[in-house]
Amino acid sequence: MQNILVIGSLNMDMVIHLKEIPRVGETVMGKLHGYVPGGKGANQAYAAAKLGHGVSMLGKVGNDDLGKQLIDNLSNVGVDVSNISCQQDETSGIAIIYINEEGDNSIVVLPAANSACDTDFIANNEEVISKSKIILIQLEIPLEAAYLAIRLAHKHGCTVMLNPAPAPDSIPDEILKLVDYLTPNESELEKLSGTPVKDVDTAKKASDILLQKGAKNVIATLGREGAIWVNKDGSKVFKVEDIEVVDTTAAGDTFNAAFAVGLSENMSIDEAIAFANKAARICVSRNGAQSSIPSRSEIC
Numbered sequence: 001m002q003n004i005l006v007i008g009s010l011n012m013d014m015v016i017h018l019k020e021i022p023r024v025g026e027t028v029m030g031k032l033h034g035y036v037p038g039g040k041g042a043n044q045a046y047a048a049a050k051l052g053h054g055v056s057m058l059g060k061v062g063n064d065d066l067g068k069q070l071i072d073n074l075s076n077v078g079v080d081v082s083n084i085s086c087q088q089d090e091t092s093g094i095a096i097i098y099i100n101e102e103g104d105n106s107i108v109v110l111p112a113a114n115s116a117c118d119t120d121f122i123a124n125n126e127e128v129i130s131k132s133k134i135i136l137i138q139l140e141i142p143l144e145a146a147y148l149a150i151r152l153a154h155k156h157g158c159t160v161m162l163n164p165a166p167a168p169d170s171i172p173d174e175i176l177k178l179v180d181y182l183t184p185n186e187s188e189l190e191k192l193s194g195t196p197v198k199d200v201d202t203a204k205k206a207s208d209i210l211l212q213k214g215a216k217n218v219i220a221t222l223g224r225e226g227a228i229w230v231n232k233d234g235s236k237v238f239k240v241e242d243i244e245v246v247d248t249t250a251a252g253d254t255f256n257a258a259f260a261v262g263l264s265e266n267m268s269i270d271e272a273i274a275f276a277n278k279a280a281r282i283c284v285s286r287n288g289a290q291s292s293i294p295s296r297s298e299i300c
């Protein structure tokens, strides 16, 4: 049995470096950094495996070379890929990623085969879900499929982690009530709570709104400020040591996977967040998505 099941997207990332991310109507010159395996779901599965944990992934790729490369990259680090299926007559997901000089990014996702990770596919994989301990879900697959996965995971007594990325306008309270750990970044927290997030205090207020809607724990990642954990008993900020930021792509994915690994290894929530901060800190110091994710031995 694999302890952690990641349900989500696989994309090939086309990474473009440029001085500044273009504004509407602007044309800028960029430099192609390369094609790197990515996708929020695949990144999280890859990270859990690199951190030395048994992990399986449920998702879809297209019937093309990219799909094969995406699966191979996961398989090479030990992810159980037997639940990733190939969607006939579809291409694999692609993400176009702009990285500016500060290492911050803007991402456009073309979901393609990820759209076929739909409610039928999830329903057909209920048994895989039922055999897992922790389910890690993001929102680059159809929303209704993600929500069904959450319902099934809850029904089978799994710990449910929802990384609400990209964030929809809202998540039904009925779904939030089934989520054990909701892990937005600042912009996702702002969108879901409907209140501005500018610093730790406003992140706490926004997290409280999501707790009132039903989430049991909100663990929000705050970039260079680290992370904040908020639940009914209070809140705690977890600072992260400074590091030179090269590329923030997959930092949130690495954080989520490391947190899940920590929980699965019976770390306390405090320990698991500290562990996740360390892993994400290394990730931002390197280029690319899966290419930037650290191994267990790099995190002391």
Ligand code: RIB
Residues within 6 Å of the ligand: 009, 011, 012, 013, 037, 038, 039, 040, 043, 094, 095, 107, 109, 140, 249, 250, 251, 252, 253, 289
């Ligand atoms: O979280 C980073 C990921 O978002 C990238 O790898 C890209 O594929 C998009 O899904």
